[in-house]
Amino acid sequence: MAIPISYNVRNLRLRKGLTIMTALGIALTVTTAIFLMALIAGLNRAFVSSGNPLNVLVLRKGSEAELSGGFDASLYPTLKTLPGIAKDKQGEPMTSGEWVVVIILPRKDGTGEVNVTVRGMMPDGLEMRQLSDPGHRGVKLVEGRWFQTGQREVVVSKSIQSRFSHANIGDTMEFGKGSWKVVGVFDAGGSAYESEVWGDVNQMASDFDRQGGFASAYLRATDPIAAEALKNRVSDDQRLKLEGFIETDYYAKQTSSGAPIKVIGFVVGFIMAIGSIFAAMNTMYAAVAYRGREIATLRVIGFSRPAILTSFVLESLLLALLGAAAGIVLMLPFNGMQTGTSNAVTFSEVVFALRITPQVAGYAILFALIMGFVGGLAPAWHAARQNILSALRS
Amino acid sequence: MDYATSGEVMTLGSFVVRNAFRNKRRSLLTMISISFSLLLLTLMICIWRSFYVDQVAPEAARRLIVRDRVSLAFFLPAYYRDKIRSVPGVMAVAPLTWFGGRYMDDRPEHFFAQMATDPDEYLKVASDKIVPPEQVKAWQQDRAGALVDVTLANKYGWKLGDRITLQANIFPTNLDLTIRAIYHRDPPQNALYFNAKYLEEAVPWFKGQAGWYAAQIDSADLVARAAHEIDDMFHNSPLQTKTESEKAFQLGFVASLGNVKAFILSICGAVVFAIMLVSANTMAMSVRSRTREVAVLKTLGFTRQRVLSIFVSESVALALAGGLLGVLVAIPVIAGLTHRFIGLGIPLDMKVNVVTGGLSLLVALILGVVSGYLPAYKASHMNIVEGLRHIG
Numbered sequence: 001m002a003i004p005i006s007y008n009v010r011n012l013r014l015r016k017g018l019t020i021m022t023a024l025g026i027a028l029t030v031t032t033a034i035f036l037m038a039l040i041a042g043l044n045r046a047f048v049s050s051g052n053p054l055n056v057l058v059l060r061k062g063s064e065a066e067l068s069g070g071f072d073a074s075l076y077p078t079l080k081t082l083p084g085i086a087k088d089k090q091g092e093p094m095t096s097g098e099w100v101v102v103i104i105l106p107r108k109d110g111t112g113e114v115n116v117t118v119r120g121m122m123p124d125g126l127e128m129r130q131l132s133d134p135g136h137r138g139v140k141l142v143e144g145r146w147f148q149t150g151q152r153e154v155v156v157s158k159s160i161q162s163r164f165s166h167a168n169i170g171d172t173m174e175f176g177k178g179s180w181k182v183v184g185v186f187d188a189g190g191s192a193y194e195s196e197v198w199g200d201v202n203q204m205a206s207d208f209d210r211q212g213g214f215a216s217a218y219l220r221a222t223d224p225i226a227a228e229a230l231k232n233r234v235s236d237d238q239r240l241k242l243e244g245f246i247e248t249d250y251y252a253k254q255t256s257s258g259a260p261i262k263v264i265g266f267v268v269g270f271i272m273a274i275g276s277i278f279a280a281m282n283t284m285y286a287a288v289a290y291r292g293r294e295i296a297t298l299r300v301i302g303f304s305r306p307a308i309l310t311s312f313v314l315e316s317l318l319l320a321l322l323g324a325a326a327g328i329v330l331m332l333p334f335n336g337m338q339t340g341t342s343n344a345v346t347f348s349e350v351v352f353a354l355r356i357t358p359q360v361a362g363y364a365i366l367f368a369l370i371m372g373f374v375g376g377l378a379p380a381w382h383a384a385r386q387n388i389l390s391a392l393r394s
Numbered sequence: 395m396d397y398a399t400s401g402e403v404m405t406l407g408s409f410v411v412r413n414a415f416r417n418k419r420r421s422l423l424t425m426i427s428i429s430f431s432l433l434l435l436t437l438m439i440c441i442w443r444s445f446y447v448d449q450v451a452p453e454a455a456r457r458l459i460v461r462d463r464v465s466l467a468f469f470l471p472a473y474y475r476d477k478i479r480s481v482p483g484v485m486a487v488a489p490l491t492w493f494g495g496r497y498m499d500d501r502p503e504h505f506f507a508q509m510a511t512d513p514d515e516y517l518k519v520a521s522d523k524i525v526p527p528e529q530v531k532a533w534q535q536d537r538a539g540a541l542v543d544v545t546l547a548n549k550y551g552w553k554l555g556d557r558i559t560l561q562a563n564i565f566p567t568n569l570d571l572t573i574r575a576i577y578h579r580d581p582p583q584n585a586l587y588f589n590a591k592y593l594e595e596a597v598p599w600f601k602g603q604a605g606w607y608a609a610q611i612d613s614a615d616l617v618a619r620a621a622h623e624i625d626d627m628f629h630n631s632p633l634q635t636k637t638e639s640e641k642a643f644q645l646g647f648v649a650s651l652g653n654v655k656a657f658i659l660s661i662c663g664a665v666v667f668a669i670m671l672v673s674a675n676t677m678a679m680s681v682r683s684r685t686r687e688v689a690v691l692k693t694l695g696f697t698r699q700r701v702l703s704i705f706v707s708e709s710v711a712l713a714l715a716g717g718l719l720g721v722l723v724a725i726p727v728i729a730g731l732t733h734r735f736i737g738l739g740i741p742l743d744m745k746v747n748v749v750t751g752g753l754s755l756l757v758a759l760i761l762g763v764v765s766g767y768l769p770a771y772k773a774s775h776m777n778i779v780e781g782l783r784h785i786g
Contacts, residue, residue, distance in 0.1 A: 025675070102464055104464055278423045282423040
């Protein structure tokens with residue numbers, strides 16, 4: 001017969017100080033783990049949610065990023081005539097030739113300068129990105145208006161606006177060969193576009209001496225099958241020497257930017273977890289030691305050794321759960337906090353938000369339970385193996 | 395207690411130590427728990443020190459990196475090299491270009507830095523790299539030759555004369571290289587250098603460009619002025635430059651990872667707090683189980699201060715023992731991690747020395763005092779009669 005769990009709950013409540021301190025210790029480890037997992041979750045989301053599955057990105061063959069691309073403008077009309085491209089508002093094929101450059105902006109909080117991606121695009125580029133499809137939310141204008149073709153105007157993402165100085169509507173940004181007026185702010189829903197500044201492609205190309213070519217081209221396909229076909233067609237055409245990517249695949253590859261955080265996270269989480277396991281073990285040993293006579297009594301009443309073993313492991317798990325809950329509650333205020341790291345592919349800053357997803361919370365609980373289990377097993381074993389007679393006498 | 399019968403003189407110190415380790419299992423678990431936290435703390439301190447405190451070697455301090463102001467992704471024209479050379483104090487200038495290819499496969503452990511440079515001048519700039527003269531000559535004579543770090547060569551079992559292929563990512567050509575020279579440097583660097591002319595032959599559009607320039611300056615006093623002069627010289631050029639010391643250049647990569655300082659500090663905070671909880675917890679347990687003993691001590695005439703100091707000392711002894719263990723474990727762990735980081739291309743030179751180890755122990759000491767104080771205070775203010783009646 002199993003020992004009722006209320007016995008464990010009561011015991012934890014009886015030694016409040018000890019319980020709270022041990023749980024807090026576990027909570028701290030859990031907090032650190034959540035923090036690191038939330039960073040990675042946010043970063044992954046920035047890349048995974050980026051790009052529309054219907055957009056085909058065209059780069060020079062052999063180049064893996066827009067920044068290291070670049071092809072002759074004479075190839076662009078050929079791309080426009082490919083079959084399977086959706087029509088824009090004017091009834092023309094929806095395509096956009098673009099330039100991507102990286103500029104340096106000072107952080108608002110004065111912690112240094114950061115590389116930010118600036119993208120020059122055609123009107124179709126804007127139209128394409130505002131489209132929402134199943135499973136993909138388009139970019140939305142939240143303030144001001146979009147930039148106008150032929151003007152030295154830019155729109156910035158919400159997070160660029162909040163993280164950098166001179167990024168409010170009406171401000172001017174200095175880059176290239178002069179100043180650019182900020183006319184609008186857009187919301188890219190936490191995607192990689194959230195780290196970008198957009199403007200007119202021709203204005204940008206002349207500022208960066210890049211006329212006569214494009215870094216990349218975007219083609220909007222009519223449907224997923226057409227997108228796949230477009231991608232293959234661009235890549236297989238020997239004359240073009242270009243390569244097509246489905247935009248979502250292109251960004252999914254960039255998640256490798258989180259590698260340093262993962263390495264650090266693993267080392268830190270692992271070391272802290274071992275520390276917590278020993279602390280939990282200590283508490284549970286103490287719990288067993290205080291209750292030597294009690295355990296013996298339980299045995300005399302007829303509870304079996306496995307029942308006692310289970311009961312103490314359960315108590316340790318309860319303690320860990322308490323710690324996990326405290327850890328999650330402690331970390332919740334940080335959910336959504338924005339931060340940035342360097343994109344390993346584009347060398348520019350990726351802005352992302354800490355995301356405590358149910359999955360992160362689930363892993364945190366699992367992590368705590370493992371700590372509780374490992375920490376509780378030895379003391380529980382000790383409790384179950386105790387000699388009844390000597391324990392009753394003590 | 396059989397101290398008296400054994401004829402041993404019971405001093406306060408040995409009393410404290412004996413008590414601290416009386417419950418062996420509890421003390422051991424506490425020590426191990428504290429030691430892991432302190433291991434992490436030592437690691438963080440070492441990272442901090444390597445990033446923000448350590449001064450570089452004198453030759454490295456006289457080395458400037460000139461790169462495009464906006465981004466490393468943009469190349470600088472070749473004629474910049476001669477212009478940089480004309481700046482007073484500049485002794486040698488070498489072009490460097492990140493090739494960013496892959497060796498064998500995409501696995502991160504197979505990643506290492508590959509740079510195109512000018513073999514005739516590169517070693518004048520990188521004077522901290524030690525290469526046998528005949529190997530330098532061989533490297534300079536073979537256009538498809540490569541200079542590699544000794545740890546990198548050992549990792550893959552490369553010997554002089556071995557041929558390797560680097561698959562291109564950024565440039566549209568793979569490179570077939572022959573190992574011609576192997577360099578020693580402290581700390582090791584995990585890098586490979588080859589002739590930029592070889593890359594230019596294969597990639598015509600790359601001709602006349604370089605990713606960045608490394609310049610060696612005559613004397614340390616001229617470094618700051620030279621950096622200014624170089625940037626001023628290119629101020630009105632289409633491609634403006636950013637000139638900074640090698641250390642600042644590397645720190646730029648660290649800064650781009652995010653708010654590293656806050657990150658390290660918050661982990662340290664969590665660790666310190668965790669140690670405090672563990673240690674306070676143990677002391678609370680210890681005091682609780684010795685309630686009657688404390689009462690006896692007080693009846694024997696021990697003052698409150700004495701009892702307080704006994705318990706605080708016990709806590710300190712435990713924390714210090716855990717700290718010492720942590721620092722000792724940290725030495726090999728950090729050496730291993732440094733090796734791994736360098737393998738991943740992160741130039742982290744971490745070592746546990748007297749300062750970093752001492753700092754960790756100091757933290758342990760302070761934490762021992764703080765965490766032991768509350769339980770000790772409780773013990774010292776205990777009512778003697780109740781304490782004697784206590785059934786523990």
